[in-house]
Amino acid sequence: MPDRKPNSKPRRKIEAGILGATGTVGQQIAALLAGHPWFELKWLAASERSTGKQYGGLPWRLPVPLPDEFARLTVENLKPGAGPKLVFSALDSGVAGEVETEFAAAAHLVVSNARNHRMDPLVPLLIPEINADHLALVPLQQKKNGWRGAIVTNPNCSAVILALALAALRPFQLKRVLVTTLQALSGAGYPGVASLDATANVIPYIEGEEEKIEAETRKILGRLVKGAVELHPAAISATTTRVPVVNGHTESVSVELGKKAAREDILTAFREFAGEPQKLGLPSAPAQPIVYHDSPDRPQPRLDVERGGGMIVQIGRLRYCHVLDYKFIALGHNTIRGAAGAAILNAELLAAKNLLS
Numbered sequence: 409m410p411d412r413k414p415n416s417k418p419r420r421k422i423e424a425g426i427l428g429a430t431g432t433v434g435q436q437i438a439a440l441l442a443g444h445p446w447f448e449l450k451w452l453a454a455s456e457r458s459t460g461k462q463y464g465g466l467p468w469r470l471p472v473p474l475p476d477e478f479a480r481l482t483v484e485n486l487k488p489g490a491g492p493k494l495v496f497s498a499l500d501s502g503v504a505g506e507v508e509t510e511f512a513a514a515a516h517l518v519v520s521n522a523r524n525h526r527m528d529p530l531v532p533l534l535i536p537e538i539n540a541d542h543l544a545l546v547p548l549q550q551k552k553n554g555w556r557g558a559i560v561t562n563p564n565c566s567a568v569i570l571a572l573a574l575a576a577l578r579p580f581q582l583k584r585v586l587v588t589t590l591q592a593l594s595g596a597g598y599p600g601v602a603s604l605d606a607t608a609n610v611i612p613y614i615e616g617e618e619e620k621i622e623a624e625t626r627k628i629l630g631r632l633v634k635g636a637v638e639l640h641p642a643a644i645s646a647t648t649t650r651v652p653v654v655n656g657h658t659e660s661v662s663v664e665l666g667k668k669a670a671r672e673d674i675l676t677a678f679r680e681f682a683g684e685p686q687k688l689g690l691p692s693a694p695a696q697p698i699v700y701h702d703s704p705d706r707p708q709p710r711l712d713v714e715r716g717g718g719m720i721v722q723i724g725r726l727r728y729c730h731v732l733d734y735k736f737i738a739l740g741h742n743t744i745r746g747a748a749g750a751a752i753l754n755a756e757l758l759a760a761k762n763l764l765s
């Protein structure tokens with residue numbers, strides 16, 4: 409872990425809550441907050457099905473144990489104003505839009521995983537290594553809505569992986585991108601895809617996913633100009649599939665570049681890619697956000713997905729493409745870098761920029 413700049417660390421721990429604490433992502437956020445150096449998980453909320461129950465009495469579906477101090481917390485209802493200022497949202501998108509708006513209006517800083525507000529022009533769609541400057545949208549959002557709180561989002565789990573890989577290639581002027589995903593079952597939440605559909609099968613359709621990847625990636629890579637994000641001009645075409653993998657989305661990516669680049673230049677760009685979290689030494693920031701595998705049969709979800717605490721994007725098989733310019737394979741942990749870990753990194757950036765005080 410890199411050294412932390414002394415002035416980026418909060419003076420005391422910041423209390424945090426989770427909206428949707430009982431789902432796949434909510435549980436992962438709780439697990440990652442255990443022993444977190446900056447944040448203290450104090451409050452949990454979910455649907456009426458879970459309200460009033462002890463967190464430890466509800467099904468826990470992660471391979472790491474539920475910390476005792478969280479097991480004793482009672483799951484509350486989603487009442488704005490009740491929890492701490494910082495709330496992570498891992499709510500189902502059917503309810504997230506309205507609930508997150510109500511929490512932001514009640515002065516909470518909502519750090520969301522849900523899709524509902526991601527493409528709102530005044531909501532940052534953050535990957536701190538790529539677009540930390542998009543946080544400048546927060547005061548504009550507050551002013552327009554008359555809120556003391558705000559909403560900050562992290563991208564779709566496949567878009568995070570693609571955007572990190574593409575961000576490293578921005579110096580070569582991205583023109584066109586083709587991506588085909590092989591997405592893990594945990595990406596569909598719990599219980600997700602029926603076992604008889606998923607076992608030994610490939611499902612060539614994930615509702616809404618291709619549109620999200622195409623639109624969100626261009627916003628993430630976009631430039632902030634006069635208080636608005638100009639979408640990145642690259643054309644992106646996505647095909648998404650669900651495969652019988654537990655964790656880890658794999659992506660086959662081909663890119664056309666405006667500026668000629670040798671294979672070695674691309675490798676160097678992947679290996680040297682870093683951003684604001686590495687400079688600030690944020691606690692969840694991987695020292696190297698992109699790791700390249702020389703072995704031609706890597707990365708693989710089963711062997712590699714947990715590396716770097718699930719916070720790195722792993723790339724392999726960089727080769728020439730006879731249609732576009734280069735093609736490669738990328739892998740990322742969908743519930744960590746693609747969701748819970750991404751949200752926590754976003755909150756660390758907010759804390760380091762004094763937006764949580």
Ligand code: NAP
Pocket residue numbers: 427428429430431432433434454455456457458459486497498499500501502503504521522523563564565594595596597598599742743746747
């Ligand atoms: P999930 O396992 O289905 O969990 C959904 C959560 O929302 C649960 O805590 C559930 O509470 C709550 N909820 C559902 N219906 C509700 C209602 N009507 N009122 C109040 N609360 C309700 O889903 P997930 O996979 O964790 O995903 C959570 C969010 O993150 C979604 O918006 C998803 O699109 C997004 N996301 C997921 C991933 C991933 O890899 N899984 C990646 C990126 C983003 P109860 O348990 O009480 O029902």
